Amino acid sequence: MPHASTIVTCNGPDCPNAFDIVPLQPRNGTLDAVCPVCKGHGQWNNEIDLVSFRCKRTICDHCHGAGWVETGDDPVLLPDIEMTAGGYPKWTTRFAPKGEVAAPAPDQARLILP
Ligand SMILES: [Zn+2]
Numbered sequence: 177m178p179h180a181s182t183i184v185t186c187n188g189p190d191c192p193n194a195f196d197i198v199p200l201q202p203r204n205g206t207l208d209a210v211c212p213v214c215k216g217h218g219q220w221n222n223e224i225d226l227v228s229f230r231c232k233r234t235i236c237d238h239c240h241g242a243g244w245v246e247t248g249d250d251p252v253l254l255p256d257i258e259m260t261a262g263g264y265p266k267w268t269t270r271f272a273p274k275g276e277v278a279a280p281a282p283d284q285a286r287l288i289l290p
Pocket of ligand 1: 211212213214215216217218219236237238239240241242243244
């Protein structure tokens with residue numbers, strides 16, 4: 177059965193509905209400043225239905241979803257995926273020097289893109 181919907185598409189974090197119902201990320205204690213791109217949310221809506229509030233979101237490339245960024249030279253904790261001995265992927269975290277923190281090119285990402 178169809179339901180009422182008002183779907184809004186957002187082109188990026190500057191759109192008026194980009195941060196609707198997206199919570200601010202708590203500061204984890206090691207990062208220094210609110211991310212200038214996502215304003216501390218870590219992600220934004222690609223698409224949101226203003227009736228049901230169902231949404232599709234994009235993770236911020238600048239802070240990798242943390243909502244906070246490092247301004248000094250401390251290493252940055254990143255989410256990552258590694259393969260277990262049993263052949264299954266497993267979520268993990270790793271430290272990377274600030275200079276090495278960059279979004280991987282889609283063809284170098286470990287996950288298969290649609
Ligand atoms: Zn961000």
